[in-house]
Amino acid sequence: MNAFFIKEADFTQFLGNMIGARKVIGPKARKNRFVFDQIRKPEDLRLDYDVTILPPKKVFFPPRQELIRFHGQKGSSCIQPESTVLFGVHFYDIKAIDMTDHLFRENNMDFNYLAQRECTTLIGSNVQNIFKRAFFGSVGKGVAPKGHDGFTTKISGGYLYEVYTAKGKDLLAYGTFIEATEEQINEAREVNDSVMDKCPEKINHDSLEISEKVRSKFNSPVWEEFAHDCFSCGSCNLVCPTCYCFDVQDNWNVDQVTGSRDRTWDGCLLEDFSSCSLTGGSKENFRETRGSRYRHRIMRKTSYLTAKLGGPACVGCGRCSSSCTADIADPVNVINRLMEE
Amino acid sequence: MACDNCSCSKVYNENIFMPKEAVIVRAEMATASEKHFTLKWADDSPNYFEPGQFVEASLYGFGEIPIGYASSPTRTKTFDLIIRAVGRVSNALHKLEKGDTMLLRGPLGKGFPLDKLRGHNILVVAGGIGLCPTRSLIQYIIDRRQEFKSFNLFYGARSPDDQLFLDDLASWRKAEDVNYHETVDRGSDNWKGNVGVITTLFQKTEIPNDTRVIICGPPIMYKFVLMEIDKIGIPHENVYVDLERRMKCGVGKCGHCQINDKYVCTDGPVFQYSQIEKLEEAF
Ligand SMILES: Cc1cc2nc3c(=O)[nH]c(=O)nc-3n(C[C@H](O)[C@H](O)[C@H](O)COP(=O)(O)OP(=O)(O)OC[C@H]3O[C@@H](n4cnc5c(N)ncnc54)[C@H](O)[C@@H]3O)c2cc1C
Ligand code: SF4
Ligand code: SF4
Ligand code: FES
Secondary structure, three states, rough: OEEEEEEEEHHHHHHHHHHOOOOOEEEEEEEEEEEEEEOOOOOOOOOOOOEEEHHHHHOOOEEEEEEEEEOOOOOEOOOOOOEEEEEEEEEHHHHHHHHHHHHHEEEEEEEHHHHHHOEEEEEEEEOOOOOOOOOOOOOOOOOOOOOOOOEEEEEEEEEEEEEEOHHHHHHHOOOOOEEEHOOOOHHHHHHHHHHOOOOOOOOOOOHHHHHHHHOOOOOOHHHHHHOOOOOOOOHHHHHHOOOOEEEEEEEOOOOOEEEEEEEOOOOOOOOOOEEEOOHOEEEEEOOOOOOHHHHHHHHHHHHHHHHHOOOOOOOOOOHHHOOOOOOOOHHHHHHHHHHHH | OOOOOOOOOHHHHOOOOOOOEEEHHHHHHHHEEEEEEEEEEOOOOOOOOOOOOOOEEEEOEEEEEEEEEOOOOOOOOOEEEEEOEEEHHHHHHHOOOOOOEEEEEEEEEEEEHHHHHHEEEEEEEEEEHHHHHHHHHHHHHHHOHHOOOOOOEEEEEOOHHHHHHHHHHHHHHHOOOOEEEEEEOOOOOOOEEEOOOOOOOHHHHHOOOOEEEEEEEEHHHHHHHHHHHHHHOHHHHHHHEEEOOOOOOOOOOOOOEEEEEEEHHOOOOOHHHHOOOOOOOOO
């Protein structure tokens, strides 16, 4: 293994050098919460964050992205990736990025995502504080995080930096790293293992069992019961690191000649997500009820994608649980409930 | 800023959302709300689609919508699209005339499984605008008639005025090698044909149970037609349905077209009935 150690005292200088040379995005404080944003000063980087409001998917899949720019009826592609270091990503978000990588790559390669992904150096960091709604310790346990270039863990006296790829290795140039010792590597493993059973919430069953049982509960009254107070606001979709549905719309610039075809985040909980216009102004909404939309999201997380992804499409970050005004979005409650039926 | 960290500049001109230009060689209103466009690719590239596939048709500034090919790839020079005016994009496309350019992305999706249809009796059940995508198969069968056994074609429209492809209907009525049956939900003074929903045609025709069936129409039609299919005793693996769902990307990413875990845009729009009959969200 390629494992290195950097002393606490040298870490700030490392960050400073890296920020000077590269565009770095990492966790930063905003009011009393955290967000992924560009890091311009070493002290802005908050590796002690619990969870960010929005997941880091926005680096490759921004809330609004131009797909094509047009002038009259002539269009041009505008895929312009920018070399970026995405630093300090927790392992559950790395798992989620690996999933969206797969989904944007399968069948039809979508370079509107993949180009920026390719140009990004993805560096993880250990979870120092656990979010109050997290359950990453009990979901998709068989799925290892992958696709990242390096990983930092805070250990005694400094940080262990594990390097997995050439892109990860490049960062060594910015700091004073020394070869890590066996003890330091073991300490880092313990640090990372120890958070797994400290999550405040817990799913009680194995992912495969959940996948099958939840799927078989399609017609259960539980869906409408849970969704009874749903506002169809779609927040649970927007904050989710594995949600990647989008809408595509054309927008003119003020000149009414030029403009762009854009994609924007969309969500299956929104009322008209599956609605089709038919003849004579009539509509057919294929997921008409709140329960049917709520069910679709949970099915996507537990069952529909497991064959493709090799595990559940929920990484247990707890973002949806905390963003839901009605507090009904938490996958833990509905899954545990269905499993006990 | 270009990326200096990898070899991206070469690859990333490839954009799955980039449409190609097609030139309209004919444009005519087919009914009060449907416009029939005949097109060819502006760069003269050949037709290379399968019957049942679709395109995303667009105009910059208005948006993109999925439209099924309404002609067969055996007709090589041009292809047809029928667009019904229902909303923002379709109304904008309706303004286009002969000589104008339409932007198209495709062919997309999985079409009719010709390999599984060749050498068999065929029944096509088309309701309303469902005749447009199935016309790509109907023309194909007519052009390669010797490759198929008997060919029954059921078409139901809301009223005589809503009938599409009047020239085609006239020739199918006369054709000896097409058993064409039609009905309208509501007749009119000079309509002498059948009146009633499309399923009434099953009482008027003998359909052998070794027939391969293709169904395409408005969402409510499927249930009733599938009941008739069961009465005849046609196995579900020999039945194909062409489904419609809201679409945005057409390439299996945006999520809008999902039926449970299936994507209509990439797994369909044509599905073998036996493969989706257990999906709760299909019918
Ligand atoms: C595989 C397939 C083949 C089709 N073939 C034809 C055809 O040959 N001729 C034809 O007239 N129509 C066809 N349709 C339906 C056509 O796509 C809709 O009428 C069209 O999208 C309406 O768009 P709009 O912008 O005018 O309406 P709006 O009501 O403004 O729709 C807004 C957006 O929602 C989506 N949407 C709305 N209704 C539908 C719908 N019924 N299907 C899919 N997406 C929808 C589109 O992305 C659309 O841009 C087909 C649909 C599918 C899925
Ligand atoms: S479950 Fe909660 S967050 Fe999701 S749409 Fe409903 S109210 Fe909004
Ligand atoms: S479903 Fe909720 S807990 Fe699971 S990954 Fe998405 S936001 Fe996180
Ligand atoms: S239309 Fe986007 S996934 Fe099918």
